[in-house]
Amino acid sequence: ALREVLSARLGRKPEDIIKLDANENPYGPPPEVAAALGNLKFPYVYPDPESRHLRAALAEDSGLETEHILVGCGADELIDLIMRCVLEPGDKIVDCPPTFTMYEFDASVNAALVIKVPRLPDFSLDIANIVKMVEQEKPKCIFLTSPNNPDGSVINNEDLLKILDLPVLVVLDEAYVEFSSLQSRMTWVKKHDNLIVLRTFSKRAGLAGLRVGYGAFPLSIIEYL
Numbered sequence: 001a002l003r004e005v006l007s008a009r010l011g012r013k014p015e016d017i018i019k020l021d022a023n024e025n026p027y028g029p030p031p032e033v034a035a036a037l038g039n040l041k042f043p044y045v046y047p048d049p050e051s052r053h054l055r056a057a058l059a060e061d062s063g064l065e066t067e068h069i070l071v072g073c074g075a076d077e078l079i080d081l082i083m084r085c086v087l088e089p090g091d092k093i094v095d096c097p098p099t100f101t102m103y104e105f106d107a108s109v110n111a112a113l114v115i116k117v118p119r120l121p122d123f124s125l126d127i128a129n130i131v132k133m134v135e136q137e138k139p140k141c142i143f144l145t146s147p148n149n150p151d152g153s154v155i156n157n158e159d160l161l162k163i164l165d166l167p168v169l170v171v172l173d174e175a176y177v178e179f180s181s182l183q184s185r186m187t188w189v190k191k192h193d194n195l196i197v198l199r200t201f202s203k204r205a206g207l208a209g210l211r212v213g214y215g216a217f218p219l220s221i222i223e224y225l
C-alpha cells in the first residue's frame with residue numbers, strides 16, 4: 001500500500017501515517033470484510049469477467065437490473081473506459097472545476113480537449129455557461145460530480161434534467177452519494193439514453209485498496225464497454 005511507501009520515505013511507522021489527500025476512510029472497512037477476504041476459496045483462479053455475483057448483489061442494492069450494471073477496477077477504470085469508447089483524438093469533454101481531477105487527466109491520456117466551465121462562487125454548476133459551451137463546442141461528454149469532490153455540493157434534479165436535455169453524454173459521478181441525503185440516480189439510465197452513473201466501494205465501504213467500482217449504463221453503451 002501507498003502507506004508503506006510513505007513509511008519508508010518518511011521514516012515513520014505505517015500505522016502512524018494517516019493520508020488525507022485521497023478521501024480514504026481512515027477507519028477501514030467493517031471486520032466482516034477481513035473475514036470474508038480471509039475465506040476466499042479461489043484466489044488463484046481468474047475472476048468471472050462478467051462479475052455476475054457482484055452485479056446481482058448491486059442490482060438488489062440499487063433497484064436497477066444487472067444488464068445495466070458494469071463493474072470495473074475502481075470508478076477510475078470506468079472513467080477511462082468511457083473516454084476510450086466515445087472519444088477520438090481532438091474530441092472535447094466538459095469539466096466543471098473545482099472537481100475530481102481524473103476527468104482532466106484521462107482526457108489528456110485519450111488525446112481529448114477539455115472545455116472548462118468553472119463552478120459559481122457557491123460551487124453550484126454554471127448551467128447557462130454549460131448550455132452555451134455544449135452548443136458552441138459540441139463536446140462528446142460532460143463529467144458531473146454529485147456530491148462534488150472537494151466541496152460536497154449536490155446537483156438538483158432540475159439542473160441535471162436541463163443538462164440531460166443537451167446533445168451530450170452525461171457522466172454523473174456519485175462516489176460520495178452514500179454520505180449525502182441524495183438518492184442515487186442509477187435507475188435514471190433507463191429513462192435517459194445519454195446518462196451514465198458511477199459509484200464505488202472505495203468511499204462507501206472503505207475499500208479503496210481493493211479497486212472495486214461500478215456504474216449504471218444505458219444498454220446502447222454498455223455493450224461496447
Ligand SMILES: *Cc1c(COP(=O)(O)O)cnc(C)c1O
Pocket residue numbers: 022023073074075076077100145149173175199200201202203208211212213
Ligand atoms: C475517489 C473518487 C473516485 C475514484 O473511485 P475509485 O473507485 O477508487 O477509482 C471517483 N470519483 C470521485 C469523485 C472520487 O472522489
